[in-house]
Amino acid sequence: MxxxxxxxxxxPGKMKAWIACYEEYALPLQKKYLGxxxxxxxTEVGPINxxxxxxxxxDAGDRERRRAEMEADPGWAEFGRRSAELGALKQQTDKLIxxxxxxxxx
Numbered sequence: 479m480x481x482x483x484x485x486x487x488x489x490p491g492k493m494k495a496w497i498a499c500y501e502e503y504a505l506p507l508q509k510k511y512l513g514x515x516x517x518x519x520x521t522e523v524g525p526i527n528x529x530x531x532x533x534x535x536x537d538a539g540d541r542e543r544r545r546a547e548m549e550a551d552p553g554w555a556e557f558g559r560r561s562a563e564l565g566a567l568k569q570q571t572d573k574l575i576x577x578x579x580x581x582x583x584x
Contacts, residue, residue: 481534538574
């Protein structure tokens with residue numbers, strides 16, 4: 479298993495609107511195409527105006543295939559358009575991480 483670990487930073491005052499847009503337009507498509515939704519988190523202590531979310535995949539090829547299917551859906555372009563209109567995103571970081579043998583999440 480690999481985990482797609484994404485951290486998005488937002489301009490002050492714009493995160494809440496982006497989360498609402500994400501929940502309405504992106505999340506249903508991601509659940510449909512990506513499958514293994516691990517979680518979505520906001521920061522309580524540390525860098526503010528930041529979210530982290532994670533999706534699990536069998537391997538990098540599985541991730542690539544599923545993301546290509548999702549990105550071909552016209553609804554994904556609609557989410558991208560609405561997200562861009564908000565002008566909320568400041569920075570995005572994406573990491574692929576792998577659990578070690580003793581990790582409870584496999």
